[in-house]
Amino acid sequence: MSKELLDKLESWYDEGQHDQIAETIEQLPESERDYEIVSHYGRALNNLGRYGEALQQLLSIEQQGRQDPVWQWRIGYAYFFLQQWEKAVAAFEQAEKLGSDNEAVQEFKEACRDIMERQAEAIKEMERVPFRERDFSQFWERSDYADKSYVEAPPTDETIASIEEELGYKLPADYIWLMQQQNGGIPVNTCFPTAIPTSWAEDHVAITGIMGIGREKMYSLCGELGSKFMQEEWGYPDIGVVLCDCPSAGHDVIMLDYRACGRDGEPAVVHVDQEANYRITFLAPSFATFIVGLVNEEAFDTSEQDMLEDLNKVKNAQFSPLLQSLCEKAEGINQIEAVIRNICTRIVEDKGHFSLHADELSALMYDVQFWLYTGANQEVTREQYLADYKEIIVFAKGFGTGGYAPAFITDWLDDRIGQGEIVNDGGVLSLTAEAAERLINKLAAIESELEDQGEFVRR
Incomplete structure (x- = not known):
């Protein structure tokens, strides 16, 4: 790689022009993409939120990268946002062994372990008291605003099928069940802990409300400011369904993430951060564990x-x-x-x-x-x-x-x-x-x- 190109890539990186880095490298013939070029390409794709593509590129130079702490960090970063926690931890540990001086390596390694521990605890909690046997009588906040903007009539089978067809995804069974008790609204507990900082807070995200199954209310799945609006008008990625709006008024959302399970599977719940180039942060392995994991804002009162x-x-x-x-x-x-x-x-x-x-x-x-x-x-x-x-x-x-x-x-x-x-x-x-x-x-x-x-x- 020429020094002139390297200097350009570093300059663009400092300026946050990751798309410019990716576009420049994509225009290079395969024969000119050496180890350092591909490594830069993987970094740019990671920063653009294209983690699957980043992983593919970085794995193509695995033989050279195994002894490179920077390569281990970058591939661990891709694994992290692809929710492959064990592989991410292994990469971060290897980066440390190879002498990485990147402080984020330790932070992300601890975040992986925190997420895995929380997942294990969530599974135990759901085994202790199954989701549909829980008391949801005090789950929802009662307000005129919630009634006006969120709460739909209970969804019929026809409505559910119609909404799923419009969105292109099968909705989680536990979500449908909860919406049959009350179809959308503002929960009493509106915060969910996170392992890494987001644009909202260092240790949690907050939601304004949960979208119901319907089209009538502004904040329903197919309402005026629902899932399709947030994806078509705000540019949120087509990884699933926008489930919750957030206090930032559009600058971050909570989504059902179907990337790993397919359109008919059981989606994870993620936070998508427009302020960080639509960065996707894992929250919970299922809708039910997300709902059970919500905590009151007083726990993070600032x-x-x-x-x-x-x-x-x-x-x-x-x-x-x-x-x-x-x-x-x-x-x-x-x-x-x-x-x-x-x-x-x-x-x-x-x-x-x-x-x-x-x-x-x-x-x-x-x-x-x-x-x-x-x-x-x-x-x-x-x-x-x-x-x-x-x-x-x-x-x-x-x-x-x-x-x-x-x-x-x-x-x-x-x-x-x-x-x-x-x-x-x-x-x-x-x-x-x-x-x-x-x-x-x-x-x-x-x-x-x-x-x-x-x-x-x-x-």
Whole structure:
């Protein structure tokens, strides 16, 4: 391998351009793919979540790689995410014996052993009390939101067959049984321990709800934001069925994973992390063991620290370039940045975290963003605004929520149009003069309060 190509591969690796590495190597003739090239290819495929292909490539150079700690690490990594725990442990142990200085080797080896121990414990627990003999009377949380967004009517045999046909997978028998008791909803226990960190937490993942078998509710398997939507619109891999949504509003999900068992078998349950290039993390060997393994969020309660961090964020973090630009062009409010920070501080104090949903203060922030955006741009269309909306606050590196559910902003927009506060003139959206005046007066009142308290943030 030429030094120039090696330098390019290393540079792309540092920049996270794993797809560029894979594409470049794939264009090379087989005759030019030496040990080092194939090893780089396996690393890139691992980082792209193409673990089966990575394993195949790395095994093609096994004879040379056996005495290479880097090769042992890479093949162990592929085995890990393919849920072949014993082979992964063997590779990680060999990497250590060969003198690997990669700290992740020890971390992943311990994670494998932790997973195997948990699996053994889960099997014993299921043998002690079979899944369908357990008491699920206190399993579900009762709320209007759950009823509105998740809970379907009990599924009929016809509905089950129809949903399975649409999804292309046979649903687990224990899942069907539980849905016949209550078809979807929000469980009381919403956390599941993990052996390795994810984008959500160091030691667990969290779910918002469990999707029911149906099409009527927003969060049903074939509902508006169900499994097919998450795969077609959010790019989640076709390894099975999206089972649970998560608090990140789309940036991670829980899936039934049929890769090892086939479309008619008993799937494992995995966490799929969009924030980490759709990395797949094993959770449980079956739906039943996943449900039994759910624990209450109090076991991982970091809410107080999270709230303090989000309060610091909304009070001090830098605005996105787009939001900063919009604030500088705002007319009618002199200290709009201070006003925005005040509203968002109240949101965090009310919820314990920084997120915009369907509550009154969130609606006020939707109003503010639309007012700022339309004040700085001419002939704003619905498509244009929804595309740019994400860059105002949602995905800002500093002052941002880190995620959102698109339905919240589209529902707000439709409501404002229905109320006559936003007009659609030939596809161009704008606040009415009356609505704009009411909003400015409301913001001016907040500005006045801040002025009395001496709490302005310098623009």
